[in-house]
Amino acid sequence: MTLLSANAELIITVVKIVLLLFIVLTVNAYLTWFERKVVAHMQSRWGPHRVGPHGLLQPLADGVKFLFKEDPTPAGADKFVYYLAPLLALALALTGLALIPFGPDPIRLLGHDIYLGIAPPEVNIGILALFAITAMGVYGVALAGWSSNSKYPLLGGLRSSAQMISYELALTMSVVGVLLMAGSFNLKKIIEAQALHPEWGLFGWNVWPQILGFFCFFVAAVAETNRVPFDLPEAESELVAGFHTEYASFKFAMFFIAEYTSMITVSCLCSIMFFGGWLSPFPASWTFAHYLPSAILIPFGLWVIWDGIRYETLFGRIILPGVGTVIAALGAVFVLLPDVNHFIQGPFWLLSKILVFLFVYVWMRGTLPRFRYDQLMAFGWKLLLPLSIVNVIVTSFVILAKMTWWGAK
């Protein structure tokens, strides 16, 4: 028994890691479905709809396909680095998520406080550690491009490392304003600093005073994740598929998962640093807003049931009402159990904000054309970097003025 309690922290952490991995990989798979579906509807198409009801089993089919494809290694490739690159990309992307806190309150289970999120909430260098991981992320791409021993990947890798180095500066500078306002690198404290005026609701969030910082951060973060309109490393018309041209099968899937995982991490960071993280957008006195999760889940579940009964295939007529029932039942549980309802408020708002940012990612992909390479560099160095430096200077002067003239701390 003593052995169990001594190692309990370790066991809890391992269980949390496995759970988070499972959730993130599943979410990643359905993010591809979400992206294809949303972009398809923006372009007046149906998107995936053959495999499973509404194409919901498409990610599964894709995963199986990735696993069973032939996996050739190009002749003359640097074997060790060639295998290392996708591993590095995926491992770093997944490590980033370990630092994100997903909710304010711990769950009490068998005498242990279990926080949502793997790193303990008192980690002092949360945001710095995330930047350290981002800084290392360049290697996955650069080494993949180089080790393939092929022209297009090499050019893609070079482009991508130049792009990531350039935008990393703006990315780091743009959050300094937020750090100055919070006075901490700790992600939890950054969120709590936005809750100083509980009655202000969403007007207390960092995005209002730091609108410039948010603009710089989001643009630079999109560039860091190599997504449209900054997906030059994989510009099809020029570089075939950029740094992962020579990668097939599951090694390609690893780059793919890494890209989607970093999208999730960036969305988490945007919500945490500029949009109040797990804080509700409503003033604290509006207690009826606590029923919003149920008010969204129950109608959505009922709609899925209604949609499922009329679905064309028998499989859909069985699966969809089942899924709908689960969703609606979850909503009902939140209404009926006040403790549970109180607990899920934080995670609910954080996940909603993450979802909104993921939608924005997909929206941009459906809307914006790709930058030209010189435009990309000029944009990063001549616009984003100066803007973020101006933001730092203005923020520090305002904070200084507040401290000297109003005596605020």
Next chain:
Amino acid sequence: MTAPLVVFFVLAALAVIGAVSLILQKHPIHSALSLIVVMIALAGLYLLLGAEFVAAVQIIVYGGAIMVLFVFVIMLLNAGIEEHTSISKMAGVPGLLLVVALAGFVAATIARSTESIQATSQSGEMASTLGISNMIFKDFVYPFELTSFLILVAVLGATVLAQREKS
């Protein structure tokens, strides 16, 4: 053996292996990768000492920025496998003597020190971000500003050199 000690030995071994591999690797990229391993192992050691800020900055600046530039340049020049020449006697004999002298010096220092050598946590004023910024911006503000000026001059110099080559 306590857990921090085990982690220390693992990280120290990693750093030493990385450093040796850096010299022995034939390909420049492999050498650069070994150097990155050394940098990360050092960051881990700083973390073990409770210097979180220094550890993160070590990875961001050395592991990230500087080593990315190394790798970038190696990729850009497409440097191939190095030719290894046999070590000249002029370099070999003094080098060996220097190694022995250095090892003896370190061993003597450790043997003579009265306090036991072990990983001590520096989690006080020194290591925290607040402590570091207090030192930089209060106690050593003039040296710090002078260094910044030096870096600015270097940046200007680099720009001028790059411009001249173009015209």
